[in-house]
Amino acid sequence: MKVLWGLGRLLTLLFWLVVLVNQLTPFVFPLHLLVNLAGGLLGCIHLLEALLCYRSLRGRAHPWLDRLKIVIFGVFHLQTIPAPSASKASHA
Template identity: 60%
Template sequence: MKVLWGLGKGLTLLFWLVLLVNQISPLNSPFHLMINLAGSLLLMTHVVELVLYNRNLKERAHPWRDRLQILVVGIFHVQTLAAPAAGEVRHA
């Protein structure tokens, strides 16, 4: 399963690279708009994930590094975070 999460992280980073190249040197007519739209939607999705998982990150050793990774690769980083032990129960 770690291979799939790593592959997802790599493909997400590749997409961010394509988006960056598109900002520097825009592609042909409809493609640069579609890439920019997809990048905007992906960024908004990652911001929502960051808001949803913010409470879980406060207890981690390096919460700001985890927040940055969630902002860049999203759910692929969330899935690699260690789950709390079965005996620990978090109350709201």
């Protein structure tokens, strides 16, 4: 399963590279708009994921680094974060 999450991270990073290249040198007419739209939509989804996980990341060693990784990788980083233990979850 770690291989799939790593592959997902790699493909997400590749997608962000395509979006960045599109910003520097726009692709042909219909493609550059679609890449911008897909990048904006994925960015909004990842920001929403980071906001929804804001409280659950408070107890982590580096919560802001985790939030940054969620903004970049989304669910592929969330799946690598271990679930809270039963003792921490019982008082919530």
